[in-house]
Amino acid sequence: MNVSMELLALPLAETVLMGVLSGLVGALAVISRRVFFAESITHATFPGAVTGVVAATAVGTALTGARVGYEMLSIAVLLGALLMCAPMTWLMRRLSDLPGISSQAAAGIVLAVGFALGYLLSTWFAPLPLKVDGFLTGSVLNVNRADVALTVAVLTVTVIIVVVAGRHLELYCFDSVAYRAAGLNPRLPEWTVLVLICLNICVLIPAVGTILPIALIAAPAATVRSRARSTSGLLIGSAALGAICCLAGLWLAVGFEWSVGGTIAVACGLVYAASELGSYVRSPGRRVGPS
Secondary structure, three states: OOOOHHHHHHHHHHHHHHHHHHHHHHHHHHHOOOHHHHHHHHHHHHHHHHHHHHHHHHHHHHHHOOOOOHHHHHHHHHHHHHHHHHHHHHHHHHHHHOOOOOHHHHHHHHHHHHHHHHHHHHHHOOOOOOOHHHHHOOOHHHOOHHHHHHHHHHHHHHHHHHHHHHHHHHHHHHOHHHHHHOOOOOHHHHHHHHHHHHHHHHHHHHHHOOOOHHHHHHHHHHHHHOOOOOHHHHHHHHHHHHHHHHHHHHHHHHHHOOOHHHHHHHHHHHHHHHHHHHHHHHOOOOOOOOO
């Protein structure tokens, strides 16, 4: 498949940016044990994305009498998904506070509810101006300047937060009990991590949809975690590995005419599997999988 670099400029930029962003946020999610939260939120953004498109189409048509452009719909997808994160996060926290329901079970409930609600809304308001598979798996090759700009903005905010509040986040993520014992309020770092995860997932929707972001968030960070000797090493290593996996997936997908998002997700999974297999071969008694 012969694709010009001009056509690949935006997808290439988005691929590198989302790999770095997901690596950084994924490192925070892994050490704070928020991977199940991230997994459930990926599916919970589905109904928000559908609602955003429906609302933007209705408002745009009423105000201008014309069809809403693709860039505006892309922004509506992100805003709708982001707004849906709030009630879904609240629901998950409320469920996990109930006796007999673990945080993993609460995440599973929210995941199922979110995906079912998204499918219901997409069917209820059919036909939508965007295909449903665009919500679920995205399209890296169809990202626009607005998508890339939003990813840059979220990456910039993430880097600033990590640089400014890195020590607080590190202490909270590794030992929340010690953080409280030091007289510090755990709500700020907790919600910082949760908000960064939500922002990361939302800006990835145009490129890899609502299902695949969990691979980019979890796999690179989980791969680097067992080898990193410091939190900064984990953050930098996860960001670098995330970018490498995304670039490798893009290159393979373009060369073999595969789904770019799917190939990137598989690449992330294969890197993690290869890392765990290598560790097991070197130390057969070692338990496979992140703690």
